[in-house]
Amino acid sequence: MADQSESEWAREVGPPAPDSLLDLYYWLQLTREVERVLANLYRQNKVIGGLYRSLGQEAGAVGTAYALRRRADGTGDVLSPAIRDLGAMLMMGAAPADIMKQYMARGDGPTGGRETNVHFSDYGKGYVGLISHLGVMVGVMAGVALSFKVRGEDRVALVYSGDGMTSTGGFHEGLNLAAVQRLPLVVVVENNGYAYSTPTSKQTAAAAFTDKADGYGIRGERVDGNDVLEVWAASRRAVEHARAGGGPTLLELVTYRRLGHAEHDSQPYVPAGEVSEWEARDPVDRYERWLLETGGMEAGELERVRERVREEVAEARSVAESSPMPEPRSGVDGVYAHERGWIPWTRGGLEDPDEA
Numbered sequence: 001m002a003d004q005s006e007s008e009w010a011r012e013v014g015p016p017a018p019d020s021l022l023d024l025y026y027w028l029q030l031t032r033e034v035e036r037v038l039a040n041l042y043r044q045n046k047v048i049g050g051l052y053r054s055l056g057q058e059a060g061a062v063g064t065a066y067a068l069r070r071r072a073d074g075t076g077d078v079l080s081p082a083i084r085d086l087g088a089m090l091m092m093g094a095a096p097a098d099i100m101k102q103y104m105a106r107g108d109g110p111t112g113g114r115e116t117n118v119h120f121s122d123y124g125k126g127y128v129g130l131i132s133h134l135g136v137m138v139g140v141m142a143g144v145a146l147s148f149k150v151r152g153e154d155r156v157a158l159v160y161s162g163d164g165m166t167s168t169g170g171f172h173e174g175l176n177l178a179a180v181q182r183l184p185l186v187v188v189v190e191n192n193g194y195a196y197s198t199p200t201s202k203q204t205a206a207a208a209f210t211d212k213a214d215g216y217g218i219r220g221e222r223v224d225g226n227d228v229l230e231v232w233a234a235s236r237r238a239v240e241h242a243r244a245g246g247g248p249t250l251l252e253l254v255t256y257r258r259l260g261h262a263e264h265d266s267q268p269y270v271p272a273g274e275v276s277e278w279e280a281r282d283p284v285d286r287y288e289r290w291l292l293e294t295g296g297m298e299a300g301e302l303e304r305v306r307e308r309v310r311e312e313v314a315e316a317r318s319v320a321e322s323s324p325m326p327e328p329r330s331g332v333d334g335v336y337a338h339e340r341g342w343i344p345w346t347r348g349g350l351e352d353p354d355e356a
């Protein structure tokens with residue numbers, strides 16, 4: 001692992017304020033509840049395409065995004081989620097109703113029914129939707145970080161990768177560029193034990209993903225990905241290192257994917273007992289215990305947060321479920337980046353029906 005002791009950035013994060021503690025709890029609960037409702041919609045056949053859940057690893061998305069400057073006006077930090085980072089998108093400002101519309105391919109959802117799950121962007125809020133080809137978003141986000149550096153903007157980019165994604169060429173090219181150019185990029189490796197059915201032991205021969213940080217000449221840090229406070233503290237160190245011009249960090253979160261790759265996968269390849277071992281390390285339960293035993297919170301305060309989350313998500317669900325499916329005609333819009341989608345010279349003299 002790269003040495004973390006020598007620079008200023010290694011200073012410890014001070015004790016979090018009570019507001020932040022409850023805020024983190026809110027985001028963890030919101031992520032879990034939105035995904036619970038999505039699973040319910042999936043079983044009712046209302047979700048188009050796959051549903052990839054982050055059950056048991058919510059602390060990773062939440063703890064990392066909490067370290068960023070989240071602004072809605074296009075001046076904040078920017079992240080690119082992988083499929084299990086719904087929590088990070090919510091924190092950057094994606095509305096639960098929009099997420100549900102997107103999963104249900106509704107006409108007034110973020111992509112108007114063209115794409116599904118977390119494949120959408122909002123540059124103002126600071127998230128860049130991933131494309132399916134694993135690894136390439138590291139290069140894209142290295143480019144975003146390069147633009148910050150060239151323009152002299154005090155902004156940081158963060159990109160999520162699964163353990164499987166680290167085995168792609170795109171991951172290495174992107175990370176190497178970021179390292180060489182000392183770009184303000186945080187690369188979060190969510191080591192959740194599996195890439196579809198392939199265990200991490202068959203993904204890499206290294207003992208830890210952070211061992212690779214030395215090979216790139218960058219900072220590496222490995223933390224318990226199911227401890228939201230630890231993830232937040234490590235993320236702040238990585239973000240401050242990037243802001244100070246120190247270049248990228250490879251931040252490895254050790255966690256576990258408690259469900260199959262997607263809802264259709266009953267994970268028959270997982271050894272008996274493994275899931276229940278990790279259930280005992282559930283990040284939300286653990287944080288709840290910490291809040292009550294160490295964080296000075298009352299049970300009633302936590303219940304009020306859960307109640308607020310239940311209400312917000314139920315409201316989002318009813319908005320999303322009553323939203324329309326796309327107009328069939330809209331399928332030809334935007335194909336060639338034409339603002340009205342009507343490209344007269346491609347249709348041999350047909351008239352624009354809107355003009356007829």
Ligand SMILES: Cc1ncc(C[n+]2csc(CCOP(=O)(O)OP(=O)(O)O)c2C)c(N)n1
Pocket residue numbers: 082083084132133134135161162163164165166168190192194195196257261
């Ligand atoms: C280049 C490429 N290869 C294969 C796939 C198919 N695929 C999608 S997700 C996935 C597993 C990803 O595993 P990991 O990176 O560990 O993320 P996790 O699902 O565990 O969060 C695979 C193989 C793809 N999308 N892109």
Ligand SMILES: [Mg+2]
Pocket residue numbers: 162163164190191192193194195196257
């Ligand atoms: Mg994985």
